[in-house]
Amino acid sequence: MKTILTNKHISIKTRKRAFQCYIEPDLMYGCEAWTISKQIQDKLETTEIWSLRRMLRIPWTAKKTNERVLNEANKRRSLVxxxxxxxxxxxxxxxxxxKLEHLVTTGNLEGKRxxxxxxxxxxxxxxTWLGPGRVTET
Structure with missing residues (x-):
């Protein structure tokens, strides 16, 4: 996908669409069962910005902030x-x-911790993402 995502002759809109269709599903495979810590969230956001920099051909040595890169791509952080x-x-x-999935997912199993x-x-x-009182485990 590197040749498609970094090709100057393909519009940035098409390259972003290709990223959204082919790369993002690979990044999010099985994400429904993940527990996302701050460290994992930072890695996901870094991957998203890094791929945008590659698409826009902005070297990592260029002193451009992540917000500036997002503005150039007319995109918002959306992966997380x-x-x-x-x-x-x-x-x-x-x-x-x-059923059993409910017990395993919510962690309401009997026994000692x-x-x-x-x-x-x-x-x-x-x-923490939705706010207090929005997630009920019963």
Whole structure:
């Protein structure tokens, strides 16, 4: 895809569309089950900006901010937002179904908790993104 995404003879609109159709689905494969930490979110945003820089042929040594690159491409950061929407949709399906998937996804299993810092649940990440009281686990 490098030859298509960096080709000067193809319009930037077409290259962005090719990125959206062929690269983004690979980046988001299985994203409904991810727990997105701040570190993973930063990596996803970095990948999105890096690919835009490649499409616009802006070298990484050029002193252009990420916001300036987004303005040149007439684009907004959308990868993490799309992932969060897909996670919210998936969680809605799981919660409405209310079977084993519900127990596993929400982490409401009986027993003792292990020592140390607890792993973040999918519902925790969505609760911080959607706001308090928007995600119910019952």
């Amino acid at each position: 937002r799309t992932i969060r929407k897909r996670q919210a949709t998936f969680l809605g399906h799981v919660i409405r179904r209310g 292990s020592r140390g810092g607890q792993r973040e649940k999918i519902t925790d990440g969505l609760a």
